Amino acid sequence: SQQGEEDPQALSIQEGENATMNCSYKTSINNLQWYRQNSGRGLVHLILIRSNEREKHSGRLRVTLDTSKKSSSLLITASRAADTASYFCATDGRRDDKIIFGKGTRLHILP
Amino acid sequence: DAGITQSPRHKVTETGTPVTLRCHQTENHRYMYWYRQDPGHGLRLIHYSYGVKDTDKGEVSDGYSVSRSKTEDFLLTLESATSSQTSVYFCAISDLGRGEGPQHFGDGTRLSIL
Numbered sequence: 001s002q003q004g005e006e007d008p009q010a011l012s013i014q015e016g017e018n019a020t021m022n023c024s025y026k027t028s029i030n031n032l033q034w035y036r037q038n039s040g041r042g043l044v045h046l047i048l049i050r051s052n053e054r055e056k057h058s059g060r061l062r063v064t065l066d067t068s069k070k071s072s073s074l075l076i077t078a079s080r081a082a083d084t085a086s087y088f089c090a091t092d093g094r095r096d097d098k099i100i101f102g103k104g105t106r107l108h109i110l111p
Numbered sequence: 112d113a114g115i116t117q118s119p120r121h122k123v124t125e126t127g128t129p130v131t132l133r134c135h136q137t138e139n140h141r142y143m144y145w146y147r148q149d150p151g152h153g154l155r156l157i158h159y160s161y162g163v164k165d166t167d168k169g170e171v172s173d174g175y176s177v178s179r180s181k182t183e184d185f186l187l188t189l190e191s192a193t194s195s196q197t198s199v200y201f202c203a204i205s206d207l208g209r210g211e212g213p214q215h216f217g218d219g220t221r222l223s224i225l
Contacts, residue, residue, distance in 0.1 A: 029210075030209065030210060030211075031210045031211060033210065033213065033214075040218075040219075041218055041219075042201055042203075042216030042217050042218045042219055043154070043201070043203075043214075043216045044216070045213035045214065045215065048212070048213060088153065088154065090210070091210070092209055092210025092211075096167070096208075096209070097142055097159065097161050097167075097209055097210075098144075098156055098159065098169065098210075099210045099214065100156075101146075101154040101155075102153055103151070103152065103153035104153055
């Protein structure tokens with residue numbers, strides 16, 4: 001399986017601090033995606049990074065990809081209460097149209 | 112937000128009954144997916160569709176069937192519901208396959224099998 005594994009499973013930080021979540025996967029990929037899920041809602045796509053990219057930014061989000069280590073990280077800078085959510089990485093299936101989600105990191109921003 | 116609607120949003124039913132969940136999209140996207148989300152398991156793919164009448168199995172397809180007779184609708188059927196199928200079900204759509212583009216999710220159907 002190419003399922004991504006997020007680390008840590010849960011993270012609590014103070015508002016204003018930076019949050020870093022990691023994702024590791026097992027086999028080579030073409031793309032890796034990060035999603036956010038607020039409680040009781042569907043997942044929302046955050047960012048897609050391709051295997052030939054090393055870093056990508058979107059607002060306060062920074063994603064890195066290290067294909068040699070089969071890992072990715074998501075950094076949220078200057079966290080806000082609204083960032084409280086679960087975050088998932090997802091990797092492509094290379095030979096089919098599926099993407100495989102990890103089990104997620106639960107992020108809690110403390111006021 | 113992508114135009115994707117799941118119905119019903121909540122359902123309680125009894126073991127052994129058939130259940131059909133509907134996913135409707137207004138985006139004309141080619142790909143549609145059904146997932147279930149359970150504590151400790153994350154999001155797992157049940158079935159997906161890569162075009163009208165074209166479907167394939169996912170990781171946890173046993174006990175489920177799907178149909179897609181038109182682009183905008185993707186139906187998930189539990190042929191004889193069991194308590195292990197109590198879960199939150201999400202539909203997603205994408206205009207690109209092979210993980211080349213984002214998936215857009217509905218807000219889910221909370222299904223309880225008693």
